[in-house]
Amino acid sequence: MKKYILIAAGILFFGFLFVLLSGLTSWSANIKSCLIVLAGTVVCSMLNSSPHAVKSFFTNFGEIINYQTNSFDDLIEEIAMLARIRRVGGLADLEAKSKDIENNFLKKGVELVVDGYSDSAVVSTLEHRYQNDTALRKEQNDFVNTMMKLSPVFGFAGTIIGLIQVLNNMTAPEMIGEGMATALLTTFYGLIFANLIFLPVSKKASQMLTSESVEKSLIIEGLLDISKNMNSKAISYRLISSLGEYNCSKENINYQHRHIMQSNAGLSSVPEGESHGLSRS
Numbered sequence: 108m109k110k111y112i113l114i115a116a117g118i119l120f121f122g123f124l125f126v127l128l129s130g131l132t133s134w135s136a137n138i139k140s141c142l143i144v145l146a147g148t149v150v151c152s153m154l155n156s157s158p159h160a161v162k163s164f165f166t167n168f169g170e171i172i173n174y175q176t177n178s179f180d181d182l183i184e185e186i187a188m189l190a191r192i193r194r195v196g197g198l199a200d201l202e203a204k205s206k207d208i209e210n211n212f213l214k215k216g217v218e219l220v221v222d223g224y225s226d227s228a229v230v231s232t233l234e235h236r237y238q239n240d241t242a243l244r245k246e247q248n249d250f251v252n253t254m255m256k257l258s259p260v261f262g263f264a265g266t267i268i269g270l271i272q273v274l275n276n277m278t279a280p281e282m283i284g285e286g287m288a289t290a291l292l293t294t295f296y297g298l299i300f301a302n303l304i305f306l307p308v309s310k311k312a313s314q315m316l317t318s319e320s321v322e323k324s325l326i327i328e329g330l331l332d333i334s335k336n337m338n339s340k341a342i343s344y345r346l347i348s349s350l351g352e353y354n355c356s357k358e359n360i361n362y363q364h365r366h367i368m369q370s371n372a373g374l375s376s377v378p379e380g381e382s383h384g385l386s387r388s
Contacts, residue, residue, distance in 0.1 A: 137292060139289055140265055140288075140289055140292035140293040140295075140296050141296055143261060143264070143265040143268065143289075143293050144258060144261045144262050144265060144293055144296045144297045144300055145300065147257070147261035147264065148254050148257045148258045148261050148300070149254065151253075151257055151261075152250055152253040152254045152257060153250075155253055156246060156249065156250040156253065157246060159243070159246075160243065160246035160247055160249075160250055161250060163243055163246075163247055164247040164250050164251065167247070168308075170315075171247075171308060171311050171312050171315060172308065172311060174311050174314060174315045174318075176314065176318065177318045177322065179321070179322065179325060179350060182210070182213075182322060182325060182326070183325065183329075183343055183346045183347060184343075185208075185210075185213070186213070186325070186326070186329035186330075186333070186342060186343075186346065187339045187340070187342055187343040188339070189201065189204065189217060189329075189333055190329070190332065190333045190337065190338070190339035190342050191339040192204050193220075193333050193336060194336060194338070194339065198220075198221050198223075201217065201220070201221055201333075202217075202218075202221040204217075205217040205218055205221060210326070212233070212236065212237075212240075212322075212323055212326055213326050213330075215232075215233070215236070216229060216233050216326060216327070216330040217330065217333075219232060219233070219330075220330055220333055220334045226331055226334055226335070229327075229330060229331065229334060230327060230331065233323070233326070233327050233330070234327070237320075237323045237324075237327070240319070240323070241316070241319070241320060241323075244312070244315070244316045244319065245316065247312055248309065248312045248313055248316055251305060251308050251309045251312055252309050254305045255301050255305035255306055255309050256301075258297045258298075258300045258301035258305055259294075259297040259298055259301050260297070261293070261297055262293045262294040262295070262296060262297015262298060263293075263294060263297065264293070265289060265290070265292075265293020265294065265296075265297070266290045266291070266293055266294050267290075268289065268290070268293070269286045269287060269288070269289035269290025269291070269292075269293065270286070270290050271286075272285070272286035272289060272290075273286035273287055273290070321350070325346055325349070325350075328345070328346060328349065329342055329346055332345070
């Protein structure tokens with residue numbers, strides 16, 4: 108809720124400034140200044156990025172804007188449940204359950220485990236995909252960072268254009284005011300776009316990259332434990348501990364422990380050896 112309030116406040120603030128400036132200057136000067144900054148920033152950033160990264164950024168723009176910090180408790184609970192199914196029902200039940208997994212990275216890893224691939228093959232395959240996904244996310248992040256850096260630059264470029272217009276129309280006083288308005292407005296819009304639009308999007312993209320990296324690391328660790336037929340509770344504790352201080356307060360960690368233990372208690376009865384926290388030989 109707080110996030111949407113801040114977004115709405117930012118939009119209202121930007122709209123207020125635009126209307127205020129439009130009342131002080133002509134609409135044509137405002138539109139021209141916006142176009143100089145936006146067109147120059149976007150086109151130059153696209154030229155400095157791969158087409159795939161640009162397309163992926165605009166495709167996932169809504170996902171980036173709506174991203175919320177992930178506590179990973181649902182992911183750890185799901186991995187623990189899969190480990191429990193692996194021990195109780197074997198690979199056949201695990202394969203049946205894999206069809207209901209929404210996380211594509213986790214689903215691919217479970218399929219590799221079910222197909223009998225070795226631990227090294229599972230790690231190699233998933234790490235290769237992890238590196239590709241991370242590289243694309245980094246390119247998206249670099250694209251928005253480039254726009255953030257270039258926005259003030261094109262604001263300054265617009266200032267130069269406006270000053271040239273002023274000097275070129277010294278004999279026409281009515282044109283001097285429009286030239287000065289363009290010169291000053293482009294600098295203003297360059298700073299506004301950089302700090303109110305591109306900077307927040309860049310922060311979101313960076314948080315999303317970090318979160319996905321942690322998520323995929325947890326999945327790989329969990330899948331290796333599932334492949335070794337380890338105890339689901341031991342896997343839960345180990346994954347929670349591996350998060351360390353990343354987005355986990357002491358209260359949140361205790362909640363995750365209780366939540367996972369309650370979920371495990373709701374499954375079928377524990378076979379012999381399950382409650383000792385050790386994997387079967």
